[in-house]
Amino acid sequence: MSSYKSVIVGLGAMGMGAAQSSIRAGLDTVGCDIRDEALAAISKAGGTASKDLIEAAKNADAVAIIVVNADQTEAVLFGAGGLVQGLSKGAVVLGCATVSADFSRSVGARLAELGILYLDAPISGGSLKSAAGELSVMASGSPDAFAKAKPLLDAIAEKVFQLGDDVGQGSTMKMVNQLLAGVHIAAAMEALSLGVRCGLDAEKIYEVITACAGNSWMFENRVPHVLEADYSPRSAVDIFVKDLGIVLEEGKRNQFPLPLSAAAHQQYIGAAGMGLGGEDDSAVIKVYQKMSGITLPGDND
Amino acid sequence: MSSYKSVIVGLGAMGMGAAQSSIRAGLDTVGCDIRDEALAAISKAGGTASKDLIEAAKNADAVAIIVVNADQTEAVLFGAGGLVQGLSKGAVVLGCATVSADFSRSVGARLAELGILYLDAPISGGSLKSAAGELSVMASGSPDAFAKAKPLLDAIAEKVFQLGDDVGQGSTMKMVNQLLAGVHIAAAMEALSLGVRCGLDAEKIYEVITACAGNSWMFENRVPHVLEADYSPRSAVDIFVKDLGIVLEEGKRNQFPLPLSAAAHQQYIGAAGMGLGGEDDSAVIKVYQKMSGITLPGDND
Numbered sequence: 001m002s003s004y005k006s007v008i009v010g011l012g013a014m015g016m017g018a019a020q021s022s023i024r025a026g027l028d029t030v031g032c033d034i035r036d037e038a039l040a041a042i043s044k045a046g047g048t049a050s051k052d053l054i055e056a057a058k059n060a061d062a063v064a065i066i067v068v069n070a071d072q073t074e075a076v077l078f079g080a081g082g083l084v085q086g087l088s089k090g091a092v093v094l095g096c097a098t099v100s101a102d103f104s105r106s107v108g109a110r111l112a113e114l115g116i117l118y119l120d121a122p123i124s125g126g127s128l129k130s131a132a133g134e135l136s137v138m139a140s141g142s143p144d145a146f147a148k149a150k151p152l153l154d155a156i157a158e159k160v161f162q163l164g165d166d167v168g169q170g171s172t173m174k175m176v177n178q179l180l181a182g183v184h185i186a187a188a189m190e191a192l193s194l195g196v197r198c199g200l201d202a203e204k205i206y207e208v209i210t211a212c213a214g215n216s217w218m219f220e221n222r223v224p225h226v227l228e229a230d231y232s233p234r235s236a237v238d239i240f241v242k243d244l245g246i247v248l249e250e251g252k253r254n255q256f257p258l259p260l261s262a263a264a265h266q267q268y269i270g271a272a273g274m275g276l277g278g279e280d281d282s283a284v285i286k287v288y289q290k291m292s293g294i295t296l297p298g299d300n301d
Numbered sequence: 302m303s304s305y306k307s308v309i310v311g312l313g314a315m316g317m318g319a320a321q322s323s324i325r326a327g328l329d330t331v332g333c334d335i336r337d338e339a340l341a342a343i344s345k346a347g348g349t350a351s352k353d354l355i356e357a358a359k360n361a362d363a364v365a366i367i368v369v370n371a372d373q374t375e376a377v378l379f380g381a382g383g384l385v386q387g388l389s390k391g392a393v394v395l396g397c398a399t400v401s402a403d404f405s406r407s408v409g410a411r412l413a414e415l416g417i418l419y420l421d422a423p424i425s426g427g428s429l430k431s432a433a434g435e436l437s438v439m440a441s442g443s444p445d446a447f448a449k450a451k452p453l454l455d456a457i458a459e460k461v462f463q464l465g466d467d468v469g470q471g472s473t474m475k476m477v478n479q480l481l482a483g484v485h486i487a488a489a490m491e492a493l494s495l496g497v498r499c500g501l502d503a504e505k506i507y508e509v510i511t512a513c514a515g516n517s518w519m520f521e522n523r524v525p526h527v528l529e530a531d532y533s534p535r536s537a538v539d540i541f542v543k544d545l546g547i548v549l550e551e552g553k554r555n556q557f558p559l560p561l562s563a564a565a566h567q568q569y570i571g572a573a574g575m576g577l578g579g580e581d582d583s584a585v586i587k588v589y590q591k592m593s594g595i596t597l598p599g600d601n602d
Contacts (some may be wrong), residue, residue: 030374082477101499124513136513169501173509174495180515183488185480187561194548195477197557198402200470208462208474212425212437214481216517247495256593260510260562262486292557 002026006152007063009076009083011038013234014096014123015066017130018156024133025155030056032076057086062152064094066123069242070103072234077107089115092148096123096184098178099170100246102253108141111114117145120167122174123157126234134158137178140169175250177245179261182290184218185240185281186264192223193288194298204298225282229298237284238277240268271280303327307453308357308364310377310384312339314535315397315424316367318431319457324348325434326456331357333377358387363453365395367424370543378408393449397424397438398517399479401547402469403554409442409468418446420561421468423475424458427535436460439478441470476540476551480562485519486541487565490586491526497595503528526583530599538585539578584601 005025008019011033022029023046031042032050039049039258050056057063063083065073068217073095077083077196083093095104095118108118119141129135135156139146140163145232146153163169191214206223208214225231230243252259271277272285289296305328312334318374323330324347332343340350351357354377358364364384366374372430374396374501378384384394393414396405396419409419414565420442430436436457440447441464447454454461465472467556492515496506507524510516545566571588572578 013473042373094474104351126514136509137511138513159512161505161512163501163505163509166500171504172496172499172501175499176501176506177510177513177515179492180488180510180517181494183561184485184517186309187488188482190484190559190561191477191480194480194552194555194557194559195473197555198473198476198551199467200477201474202474203475204462204464205474208439208464209416209478211460211462212478213427213518213522214441214478214485216481216485216513216520219481241512248500251495254495254498254593256495256589258491258495259533259567260484260491260561263560264563288557292555 001027001152004028004151005030006155007032007060009053009063009065009074010067011035011042012066013127014130017127018064018135019047020045021133022152026029029156030060052085053081053083057083057189058087060091062092062149062150063087064096064156066096069097070099072105073097073099076140078110084111084116088117090117090148092117092119092145094119094121094149095119095151096175098122098243098246099171100250101171101175103114104171105168110128111180113242115135117142117148118167119145119149120170120219122170124177129158130159138159138163139166140164140175161226175247179247179258181218182240182247182268183260183264184216185222185283186267188216189220189226189282189288192226193285193292195292196294197292200201200292202254216247218287222282224295225280226285227297230278231283233278233280235281236278237268237271237281240281241265241272241277244268305452306331306361307363307456308333310344310354310364310366311373312336312367314428315431317342318428319365319436319501320348320459320518321346321432322434326440326545328452328456336460341599353522354382354384355387358384361392362390363393363450364388365394365453368395368525370398371400374398374400374408376584378492380412383402385415387416389417391398391449393420393446395420395422395450395453396424396519397545399475400472400546401425402476403471405472416433418443419451419468420446420450421471422507423471425475425478425520429455439464439471439474440460441465442468450488452461460470470476477550479585480559482519483545483569484561484565485542486523487516487518487568487585489514489524490519490583493527494586494589494593497510497597498593502600527586528583528598530597532584534579534581536582538572538580538582539571540583542573545569546563
């Protein structure tokens with residue numbers, strides 16, 4: 001095993017995959033979570049399981065924080081029993097959650113005061129790519145931070161986009177990606193449900209559109225969830241309530257109008273209002289269904 | 302040369318490509334347009350050029366109408382000197398423009414009264430695929446209409462999606478495709494311009510997004526037009542003013558709300574209002590630019 005100590009905080013689908021990739025790469029890997037079953041999985045995979053962030057942070061070279069949002073990132077770093085109480089000077093923190101560029105800059109500045117390096121490093125790719133060590137990382141930070149993080153990045157990522165020294169650029173690029181992802185999922189469901197309302201077969205729509213200019217990565221990936229009537233959350237409606245919220249806040253701060261993002265955001269909020277916030281984001285089609293009474297795969301009819 | 306006589310009406314980029322493919326396949330091909338330079342190109346390619354629709358229609362096996370909209374389709378078929386005055390019983394007409402399903406059904410019914418077959422056959426793929434004989438055709442109509450049209454379809458299309466007997470299903474599928482295409486182009490420009498406003502490099506955005514889940518066929522195809530500052534119309538802003546108009550009319554008729562399509566439509570209308578209706582549809586980014594003052598490739602700065 002390498003003497004490089006990596007810590008993964010947050011063992012959801014994305015974090016678990018990253019931790020497994022880190023173990024597989026031979027790094028001395030600690031996985032942190034509050035859930036016992038996630039910790040058991042880390043131990044079984046050959047890593048060290050821990051609920052104690054301060055202990056985990058001691059002598060760590062790199063800590064990747066793979067949690068849901070800014071509040072959780074704030075808590076695991078600076079809250080009671082948080083990572084900064086254990087981290088050494090010269091260690092690097094990778095902020096992997098989708099957060100605003102402003103929040104990321106604030107984290108970077110506070111860590112810099114403590115002599116801790118920071119990489120603004122949101123990830124993309126989903127749980128399968130994460131488990132395979134093939135994440136995409138949209139990263140910005142100092143050359144020192146990139147250098148210190150390299151063994152962990154090599155372990156978890158297929159592509160590391162180096163977006164410059166300015167902490168915040170990574171989160172800005174992730175925001176651009178989430179704007180498109182969120183709009184494309186809602187557009188896929190708007191188009192699919194209109195087609196069904198007008199008498200087309202849903203499977204046929206998928207076959208034709210994926211071969212035509214109307215296709216998107218999200219159309220191709222999410223429409224099968226609807227065709228299989230499987231709304232178990234690969235990524236949840238609530239994630240886009242949050243992420244398009246970040247997009248729209250950033251737009252407002254810059255006095256930059258975002259009509260498509262705003263329209264898509266309303267559809268996710270509508271889905272959440274229907275009680276579907278924890279379902280797969282493709283469940284936004286149920287908002288369109290509610291308005292139109294269409295029959296979808298899996299409905300009793 | 303085959304004894305199968307095909308007629309292509311409308312020699313814009315898409316029609317010219319289809320006519321060339323028909324000639325290359327050995328069909329007895331007539332190209333019709335009002336512009337002398339288009340007719341000269343057809344003669345040079347080995348086809349017969351004609352401004353006389355009635356004459357062109359005589360003894361034709363198949364006539365593909367590749368014009369801009371429903372009004373032009375109506376005029377070349379049923380207007381003064383229109384095709385129906387020359388067409389024989391048993392000939393097949395392919396309606397290739399993007400039109401409403403209702404209009405297409407009306408055309409089919411009126412042709413049926415004259416003993417003329419009709420295929421609701423919108424096309425997709427752009428001018429390059431058209432020139433290569435590799436269009437996608439979203440087609441519906443009777444088995445007789447498909448059988449009669451087969452030599453021409455084989456000549457011009459790589460993929461023919463057979464969507465059933467019901468004239469109107471082809472146009473409905475094309476509408477679903479155009480909904481997605483129109484939303485995706487506007488979303489690409491919204492995301493790209495927000496990223497630039499927040500300090501990202503436009504080329505870098507293209508590199509990252511095309512490798513991530515935010516990608517779409519249209520993002521990948523249209524953003525280079527912006528990066529190269531080339532707004533010569535491959536497909537114009539006005540096309541999406543029209544096509545998303547068809548989408549929204551169909552939605553209203555079905556009492557089916559389409560918030561993303563409506564938001565995207567407004568951006569194309571805004572671009573047309575800026576005098577950009579004849580520019581490439583990627584020029585919708587100039588609406589976002591006007592609101593935010595961002596600098597785009599090609600601007601004097």
